[in-house]
Amino acid sequence: MIHFTCDLCGKTLVAHQELRYVVKIDVYSALNPVEMYDEELDKDPLEDVSDLLPSSEEAHEGPQAEEGDFQTFRYDLCPACHAEFIKNPLGRPVPRKFGISGN
Numbered sequence: 001m002i003h004f005t006c007d008l009c010g011k012t013l014v015a016h017q018e019l020r021y022v023v024k025i026d027v028y029s030a031l032n033p034v035e036m037y038d039e040e041l042d043k044d045p046l047e048d049v050s051d052l053l054p055s056s057e058e059a060h061e062g063p064q065a066e067e068g069d070f071q072t073f074r075y076d077l078c079p080a081c082h083a084e085f086i087k088n089p090l091g092r093p094v095p096r097k098f099g100i101s102g103n
């Protein structure tokens with residue numbers, strides 16, 4: 001039986017018995033020309049692109065942190081933590097609303 005552990009609360013999740021959510025976060029520099037294939041490539045486009053496309057997204061061969069600024073994070077979440085996560089994925093301070101309109 002395969003067990004997973006929620007990366008937020010530590011709850012044990014049994015595969016195939018309990019719902020589990022996977023969070024994947026890709027972080028990379030906005031200067032990385034990943035979104036510039038068709039335009040703004042005014043210098044040696046073929047050479048650059050072939051160098052900067054090291055692998056497909058599904059290559060799960062260990063950490064990818066060595067490719068420049070590119071980092072991938074992966075977490076398992078239980079349903080309760082997933083519900084909280086999607087409300088505030090970046091963990092920002094949540095402004096409290098007590099129904100005071102200020103008018």
Ligand SMILES: [Zn+2]
Pocket residue numbers: 006007008009010011077078079080081082
């Ligand atoms: Zn949890």
